[in-house]
Amino acid sequence: MLKKTKVLFAALAVSAPLMMGATSAWAGGLISIIVNDPANPYWLTEGNVAAAEAKKLGYDANVSAHKGDTNTESTLIDTAITNKSVAIILDPANADGSVGAVKKAVAANIPVILVNAEINQEGLAKAQLVSNNAQGAALGAQQWVQAIGEKGNYVELLGAPSDNNAATRSNGYESVLSQYPDLKKVGSQVANWNRTQGHDKMQSMLQATPDIQGVISGNDEMALGAIAALKEAGKLKNVKVGGFDGSPDAVAAIKAGELEYTVLQPVAIFSAKAVEQADNFIKKGSTGASSEKQLFDCFIITKDNVDKYTAPFVLSE
Template sequence: MKLKKMTSAFMVTVLILGLLAGCGSKETSGDGSKDQIIIGVAMPAFEDWFTYLINGMEEYDEQHDNVKVDMVDAKNDSGKQMSQVETMIAQGVDAIVLNPVDTAAISPLIDTANEANIPVVVVNRMPDEDAMKKIYAFVGSESLEGGTIQMEKVAEVLDGKGNVAIMNGTLGHDSVVKRTKGNKDVIEKYPDMNIVREATADYQRSQGMTLMENWIQSGGEIDAVVANNDEMAIGAIMALEESGKRGDIIVAGIDGTEDGLDYVKQGKLNVTTFQDGYGQGQSAIETAMKAVNGEKIENKFVNVPFELVTKENVEEYLKRLKK
């Protein structure tokens, strides 16, 4: 009788432990693999150019039944994004794809994720050197390359001589530093090309328009306006057209947004360089899956190259945006 009671008690204990173990583990298939991989994606915003990134990630999600992409919008609030990523870590997602609001603020988040054995892939906005050492990979386009390709085409159109005005994006951003450096590295190769104006328009069309208006009012000859993105370039075009000063001034942008490509098609924007946001989004999830599967990668920088766009090939890129 005593032995029967002990046996029953033992079986109940085993059953409880088994249930607890089941509650704490993720569902697996018969071969021991996970039925579904959860990738947490932290975006700075669900608008503007970021929609191309989002589309690429969502299409990967739709094409793979074993992958679930959980995406959150920080509404450009760094504190909100930190809280969202902390929640992902607490929920035990399999990997995190992070497009930072503030690249300088992400190192502690990466440390926390690493402690929980959750790999982090940063996309689009390159983190600093310290954070790069801690993440699985960075997926994006090399901004230095974008600025170089852009200015090389402008130099070709200007036949290697002329006065150039540079519109910077939001100061402090890695993309601004590198795109502008790419511009200046090219200009240094041409003794007859000079930078006569340089100021920030914060990546905004309205500010690009205001800055161009100020440059027009201050006088001086400008042969080319080279902007760190399409939005500022479009603002410059609007100001030049309204003032009747467009003439033969060359205007160049970067990113290849839908509006930017439309302006190229119309012959208003002479040059842009296409940043493949859709490709970055797809590649970010693919790279996160490699991390989940324990694959080792040779290079932490997964480059999605910039591509030169002019009126001659713009139709190809318009089709790519609409797929």
């Protein structure tokens, strides 16, 4: 049985509107925040929390989005340099492809703090703050086994291959599910963290392997797309679906009995912490952290504790 985990998350300003463009007055200087795609509530919260924390600490904040495109990311880094940013908070577009963008900022003597995803080179960013994806995936897989049982056919939806989190989560699932020989993975598809692609890939897997009892997904958006496809096929009642992120829509699906669980990433915690560490570096020349790479443990949300979800990506005790 899973050990029930409870955590108290600070009430952060996750409802603040996402800003596109610099604010007017300079306080401690401009912190440029570059997220992936604010159409996804996870990345929306990431930008909102970081911007709110920057303002709280006396900085201006500018939130923009690269939407997974490294060329756009590079342009946004150029803009941050031109705007004389005192720090950059970046959710990198690509583990390899974002290295050059970070190097440009470093060459301009602007400290870069990475959030949510890593790059495949250490010593450039002042810090890399990410969810403990391996721990979260193992936690989710254990909960998923409780839902589906120790026997059955299942499929997996994977995130973008350019994001190390996709492989880490998939490997974390495998580390648990491989212990159950009667659980058979009969299909897997890359759906790039996207709900529409999750729907379409689920449809194609249902056509190829209609006899499934479970779907395990690398994030909530893909899981929600799979749920829509399963509903259309009249199969959701007999298929258990698990997600990862802790998004408001996933929480609503848990309450509706459509999603078994979601793994909550503490994005509201590490987005604020990233700005705190940038502030420390600006003022003291050090982030104050003991290492560049920092992992933040994830938490499980099920029907048993879903009522403790008090704000986007915030689970209260």
